[in-house]
Amino acid sequence: MIVEIVDTMDGFDQLAQNWDEVYLADPHARYFVSHRFLRRWLRAFGGQWFVLAAKPTAKSKYEAFLPLRLRTYARPDGHCVSEILMAGNYGADYTGLVALPARLNSAMPARAGALKLMHWHQISFDYVDAGDMRYRELLNHFADPAFRISSEFRVNKRDNVNNLVCPVVHLPGQWELYLEQLSANTRQKLRRLLRAFEADQSLTITQPTAASIRDDIEKMNALWLTKWSDRKGVERAQRILATNRQMLLDAFANGHLFMPILRQNGQMVAALATMLDPLKRGANFYMTGRDESFEGPSPGLLLHAYSIRALIEQNFVTYDFLRGDEPYKALFGTRLEHLQCLRVTTRSGLNLGNGIEARAAATVLALATAAHRQGRFRQAAIGYGQVLTQNPDNIDALYRYGQLLQYIGQLQSARRLLGRARALRAKSALPETTDVASAPSEPAPGNRPAVH
CATH class of the missing domain: 3.40.630.30 (Gcn5-related N-acetyltransferase (GNAT))
Incomplete structure (x- = not known):
């Protein structure tokens, strides 16, 4: 089974007919994982998303889709980590995968393998069908000491509404x-x-x-x-x-x-x-x-x-009241369908493989720059380092990290980074820029903050 990554709207649009065919064949797939809904949601969302699309051979039609998105944030210690969520969170009441039922067993190892090659600290399978065993099959591939698998309840304490219950009327x-x-x-x-x-x-x-x-x-x-x-x-x-x-x-x-x-x-x-x-x-x-x-x-x-x-x-043929078992919904002759929220988390709390996704680099750079401007130099240094580990030729990360090291007095390292940034900028014919990171006012000699 071949797994490809689709992460552009043009590429997503090209999947429409194939996606509809698989969606119609999948008894667990609901409206919020349809191509029609996801196209609207991804356009409105505008963040980092991608689809794992699986097919038996290079010339075959796709037989399974797992629409995902990436959320990246900085931990208090400065390390930036990413969470993989279902693409529909938080605009869809249902999320999940779309697959031909006959391809269940062959698609899961390939999906799990693709996810294990990525850099994340948590995957959140929120609001997926509790009766769909495909998620348990997928999680079986993470039964490893490096991971922790858990589930969550979603009961609103204020009114005791269970948001993992969906009342549906069959018309x-x-x-x-x-x-x-x-x-x-x-x-x-x-x-x-x-x-x-x-x-x-x-x-x-x-x-x-x-x-x-x-x-x-x-x-x-x-x-x-x-x-x-x-x-x-x-x-x-x-x-x-x-x-x-x-x-x-x-x-x-x-x-x-x-x-x-x-x-x-x-x-x-x-x-x-x-x-x-x-x-x-x-x-x-x-x-x-x-x-x-x-x-x-x-x-x-x-x-x-x-x-x-x-x-x-x-x-x-169905009238779905979506998530929440509020009492009034039962008046309409509903049947209760159940959802689940599942988690795979790295036990280290850091990204798998200690790296960052290429698609998360811009976010990590922005978080590091914000820390730099606020004088949180250690956190900024860690973020810049993560970007440069992912891409040693990232000119902005080189320049900003060089600025930071120059400011705190690590001049030899600063000259090396700034020199590399200028060389790469000259080679790429990009204009020189100084509008990068604003550090606090100059500290007194001998009182410069340390990064480590």
Whole structure:
């Protein structure tokens, strides 16, 4: 099995048809690992990502994809380490791999081998299907004293919601057949709710148009923010909304957004955004916002019931409430599906092989430069050293490390690094630059800080 790395959007786009074929064949693959969703998410994310794409021979089609991303940060001691996460974190409720079921055993050793050649201190398999044994098979290849394997629970302590549980409704072909799946009390409640809505002339349910979509999303976001900003914090809530805004706009542009809006006398009372999966005919409830002062029929129950009825008519087969076992979801006749969060961590706490990934070099250099500017010379020196170990010809790392050594009085080493930086710069015809790292004011003679 050959494993190739795809890490450009052009390369990712070329996988679309092949990916769709594998995605349709994989019973564990859900919307958030579809090519359609990941393309939107990776564009919005804009960070370091890559896909491990596996195929039997050089001329074969790919038979398995593992979409990943890289997060790099500095430890307190200055060593920069990287974590490999699922590509969808933290915009997707489900993550994981996509593979032909028949290729399970042959793909895993190759994937594990590719991961062991990389430099990371942790791999996080967050929110993957708990019933999918492929992850355990993959982790078996890390059953080595150098690694620690663990799992995590994700229960929200504030309201005791288990975020590793996903309530899913399996839709029959008719609305009445769906209602028969519910308890008598819920069936009557939903019928009364829809009748009350239809009888109230002040209430309407509309869908966004191309002219209104941006304004509709902003108004829904404002309602969501009113409820959640205190709990999540304003800054974090704004980051969530910025991501969601782009995701929803892209989904709308591609015809994959179902967003009923409840209005009273023309004013938005509530909106419910659902991502549609046209390949597997699945609907995924993504977010909602509602006016808590509205005193009419329960807007949440109404919009979910309206959505389920409309999507049954459009031949969708699942309505997924996504992560969280909030009690209201059980009213809709859901079945619980379970996720897991798994970890592989190096016991040393350092990157595997003590190196850094080439794609992480720019981040490590930026972290080292920030430490340099703040006078944390030992941390900066370690970061610069990591960059130069990965690429001894990195001109910026040579120059900045040389500046640092010159400042602390290690003049011979400084001259060697700065001379090499200038030689490489001259050879590459790049202009000389001094706008690199600003050190603190000059220390008194004999009182220079030490790197080691």
